[in-house]
Amino acid sequence: MYDYLIVGSGLFGCVLAHEIKKHGKSCLIIERRNHVGGNLYCEEKEGIHIHKYGAHIFHTSNKIVWNYVNQFVEFNNYINSPVANYKGELYNLPFNMNTFYKLWGNVTPKEAEKKINAQRTVIHGEPKNLEEQAISLVGTDIYMKLIKEYTEKQWGRSCKELPAFIIKRLPVRYTFDNNYFNDRYQGIPVGGYNKLIYALLDGIEVHTGVDYNIYRNEYKNMAPMIIYTGPIDSYYNYQLGNLEYRSLAFKTERFEEVNHQGVAVMNYTAWDVPYTRSIEHKHFEFGKQPVTYVTKEYSTEWVPGEEAYYPVNDMKNSQLYARYRTLAEKERNVLFGGRLAEYTYYDMDEVIEQVLSLVNKIL
Ligand code: FDA
Incomplete structure (x- = not known):
């Protein structure tokens, strides 16, 4: 006993x-x-x-x-500093001055803020779906390149069909700081x-x-x-x-190289790549091994009996x-x-x- x-x-x-x-x-x-x-x-x-x-x-x-x-x-x-890959263009995450500089060439926080605010006002009243919610928070450019297709891959449906509550906040940082977490x-x-x-x-x-x-x-x-x-x-x-639940499928590959993608987490934010993220595990621990392992993460519909990931x-x-x-x-x-x-x-x-x-x- x-x-x-x-x-x-x-x-x-x-x-x-x-x-x-x-x-x-x-x-x-x-x-x-x-x-x-x-x-x-x-x-x-x-x-x-x-x-x-x-x-x-x-x-x-x-x-x-x-x-x-x-x-x-x-x-x-280790500090998590993921990179977004939109059709081969690379953007720093979370949305910060490095992201804005790449998107628009803005050099001051004031200029970046003005740009975002001008794009946010496209939506009037209560957002009816996730698309309207995201645009009201960060404007159209960030939404189109870094949120829309990534979110659609994650949830398996259009952002217009997804409820607004899924995205409550989208932190925007007017500093050159790529640390994903605020903790x-x-x-x-x-x-x-x-x-x-x-x-x-x-x-x-x-x-x-x-x-x-x-x-x-x-x-x-x-x-x-x-x-x-x-x-x-x-x-x-x-x-x-x-x-x-939403589920995930993982496909891990071994490469005979020291460094495959230069970062632990890369988010693929367009539909041209079917997976949502690729993870190069060694970078979590600053690994120096002569080989590397990279896992592609596919978001999938969950069926009973499979691993349950996101409620x-x-x-x-x-x-x-x-x-x-x-x-x-x-x-x-x-x-x-x-x-x-x-x-x-x-x-x-x-x-x-x-x-x-x-x-x-x-x-
Ligand atoms: P967990 O699922 O880990 O453990 C439950 C255990 O019960 C499992 O081992 C399962 O096999 C076992 N079990 C279930 N049914 C059973 C049965 N009938 N009989 C016997 N055993 C049974 N958090 C974070 O802080 N930072 C991060 O970066 C991430 N990243 C992340 C990525 C992904 C894809 C997911 C889904 C989650 C995260 N998390 C995270 C969250 C993190 O995974 C979570 O906080 C912990 O796994 C929770 O631990 P639990 O013990 O609750 O569940």
Whole structure:
């Protein structure tokens, strides 16, 4: 018997397991995949850590969270500065003075601001769709070259059919600053994310290749309390219907060269290239290997049974989630947490914040 059974060895499950052990209690983790770490997991090839489930950059403004992860692993000084490729023209992201200079040749922030404001006024009244929303925030040029087709590839539909709420803000910076995030702390674990995961799991028993929903009878009595971090609809055997996601397909290539694209993240913002991003993993860790691995990321329609990446938080899915949530609140010995159980996109720092607050309540 254990004090807790944790379903899922993603960041949520691993931080929670570490805290449970630290508080003198016992736990067992079961994990459906054949490896631990959830979506942070990296595959190592020729000394390069390949972010198997999409690029992960740790960033936070929460000093408690930053100090927390730094107990387990050192972080490098990687700063995410993606580049947008629009039909072979390269633009710095996020939208900043370097982007504006390339677009219009503006040299002062005042000139760039004037240009954007003149283009924003094209839309009058409340934006009716994502296209109108984006133009009202950044004007037509940035929208046409850097947002429209990228967003359409991501969502698989026209920006005119997408709701305005998907884009709430589009940060525009009138400085020559290519740092994608505004957070105080940022970096990649030295030695890769697996090092962080293994340190969190030190001394914790984990059974991999075990899907709780298949082996429920064997495991449910192993602990008086279960923490479930898988998809909430799967826990209830989809009895109310499937929650929908956008999915991703990855195609990784090896190149016999030191440096393929000169940056870790390149966004392809036009339809002429079918993938949305290409990731050159070695740049996350300033790798000097003689070879390199590049992953093309394709945005795909999700079908039940495939990996779930981005929740579709529209009205229909939000209402369905609320119904599952009502069932979950009636459970006496099961708690639900993490991005899949809460049907919410969370960054890694938010997941850690949530676990630490849960720990304060239950331990
Ligand atoms: P996660 O999905 O990682 O773990 C859940 C685990 O439960 C999985 O291992 C799964 O196999 C297991 N499981 C599910 N059902 C089960 C069952 N029935 N039985 C047993 N096991 C089961 N964040 C950030 O801060 N910076 C970034 O750059 C990125 N980048 C990024 C890219 C992409 C493409 C995505 C989709 C997400 C990000 N994120 C991110 C977010 C980050 O991935 C997220 O915060 C964490 O993975 C959340 O950890 P969880 O443990 O909640 O879920």
